[in-house]
Amino acid sequence: MTSVRPNFKALLPFFVFIFTFLSVGTIQDDFYALPAPIAVIAGIFVAFIIFKQPINTKIDILLKGCGDSKILTMCLIYLLAGAFATVTKATGSVDSIVHLGMDLIQVEYIYLGVFVIAAFLSISTGTSVGSIVALAPIVVGFADAGNFSLAILCGALLGGAMFGDNLSVISDTTIAATQSLEVEMSDKFKANIKIAIPAALLTIGVLVFQGFLLETQPSETESQPYSILKISPYLMVILLSVIGLNVFVTLFLGIIIGGVLGVIYADFSIIEYTQLIYTGFTGMTEIFLLSLLTGGLAALVAYNGGIEFILIKVKSLIKSMKTAQFGIAVLVSSINVAVANNTVAIIISGSIAKSINDEYALENKQTASILDVFACITQGFLPYGAQVLMILSFTKGAISYIDLVTNTWYLILLLISSILFIAFRKTHQHNPKPIM
Numbered sequence: 032m033t034s035v036r037p038n039f040k041a042l043l044p045f046f047v048f049i050f051t052f053l054s055v056g057t058i059q060d061d062f063y064a065l066p067a068p069i070a071v072i073a074g075i076f077v078a079f080i081i082f083k084q085p086i087n088t089k090i091d092i093l094l095k096g097c098g099d100s101k102i103l104t105m106c107l108i109y110l111l112a113g114a115f116a117t118v119t120k121a122t123g124s125v126d127s128i129v130h131l132g133m134d135l136i137q138v139e140y141i142y143l144g145v146f147v148i149a150a151f152l153s154i155s156t157g158t159s160v161g162s163i164v165a166l167a168p169i170v171v172g173f174a175d176a177g178n179f180s181l182a183i184l185c186g187a188l189l190g191g192a193m194f195g196d197n198l199s200v201i202s203d204t205t206i207a208a209t210q211s212l213e214v215e216m217s218d219k220f221k222a223n224i225k226i227a228i229p230a231a232l233l234t235i236g237v238l239v240f241q242g243f244l245l246e247t248q249p250s251e252t253e254s255q256p257y258s259i260l261k262i263s264p265y266l267m268v269i270l271l272s273v274i275g276l277n278v279f280v281t282l283f284l285g286i287i288i289g290g291v292l293g294v295i296y297a298d299f300s301i302i303e304y305t306q307l308i309y310t311g312f313t314g315m316t317e318i319f320l321l322s323l324l325t326g327g328l329a330a331l332v333a334y335n336g337g338i339e340f341i342l343i344k345v346k347s348l349i350k351s352m353k354t355a356q357f358g359i360a361v362l363v364s365s366i367n368v369a370v371a372n373n374t375v376a377i378i379i380s381g382s383i384a385k386s387i388n389d390e391y392a393l394e395n396k397q398t399a400s401i402l403d404v405f406a407c408i409t410q411g412f413l414p415y416g417a418q419v420l421m422i423l424s425f426t427k428g429a430i431s432y433i434d435l436v437t438n439t440w441y442l443i444l445l446l447i448s449s450i451l452f453i454a455f456r457k458t459h460q461h462n463p464k465p466i467m
């Protein structure tokens with residue numbers, strides 16, 4: 032393969048994509064008003080205008096980028112993850128998780144309980160936004176019913192939701208990070224958990240302390256029905272993923288078990304089950320198209336020297352394996368600030384991170400973990416991120432953005448844990464490659 036000349040101009044299509052996405056979101060005060068795939072198409076349109084190759088050559092490059100095996104694998108996993116989430120929701124598995132947790136929480140552990148339930152729900156469903164939507168009304172209701180701090184409750188909810196988003200094997204961010212770095216999900220999970228667990232344990236300690244400071248009487252709430260058996264699909268997916276079973280097999284088994292439970296409990300018929308699977312597929316259309324089109328755009332940019340330009344600039348700041356890891360963290364965080372979407376940030380920065388990872392002989396699983404962790408931290412702190420906006424909308428102005436983030440102990444401690452982990456962890460080279 033011939034070497035590509037670094038070219039800043041080749042980055043313009045990426046800038047158009049980011050600027051289009053960001054400007055429309057700012058004007059509309061909604062960063063999800065413009066579908067992200069449309070913003071990518073704007074970038075592709077500019078690429079076709081400014082790049083000098085013949086039109087057929089540019090189309091060929093675009094299609095090869097869209098059809099890259101990593102991109103297609105990512106897209107298929109998205110479809111299965113969507114089907115799994117839709118089927119298990121229809122069986123009442125999500126409600127069972129929520130109601131079981133709420134039934135077991137004592138008053139002094141209310142803050143801890145919200146964090147744990149949000150974490151379990153998001154790690155099971157793979158979506159922080161979905162967990163927030165499910166739990167935010169309940170959390171606000173707790174604050175109304177007792178002498179609880181709404182800011183602490185919401186901070187625990189946001190922290191727990193981002194904990195699961197970062198670690199879940201069916202999360203968009205996990206899928207994007209592992210496919211970009213060509214690493215097994217189980218390996219990334221094991222590397223990621225070493226950073227997340229210290230932050231989670233410290234968060235638990237803080238929330239327990241704050242809970243014991245409460246002076247409130249237990250509120251009488253109606254106990255909601257739940258089924259322990261209906262939680263089993265989530266437990267099985269988590270267990271099989273940690274063991275290291277192929278993600279396609281894991282999700283397929285989860286869909287089957289969820290369907291069997293749904294039919295047995297008469298939640299839906301077999302025909303309705305097939306419709307739910309397809310609904311799950313269609314629910315992932317945006318991220319599916321986004322990944323596909325971003326892969327094509329990245330191929331055009333890379334072919335014309337844009338990625339090489341970024342690599343040279345980033346590498347000029349890198350002096351060691353540790354600074355390489357910090358460079359990757361800054362890269363994905365900066366892109367996340369621009370696009371307000373942690374999955375998009377990982378997809379955009381994934382190929383660059385892989386190049387740095389290979390050149391400095393880093394561990395693929397560790398780099399995938401860094402990508403995911405810092406993307407989730409940044410997303411959780413963004414005042415215009417979906418998670419923060421969602422929580423603040425449910426509180427109806429009762430707390431401010433500052434109140435929320437200063438009480439999101441998990442994200443604060445995760446940031447500290449991540450920096451310390453990179454700074455003090457003993458690094459080992461893996462398959463070292465000569466630096467060009």
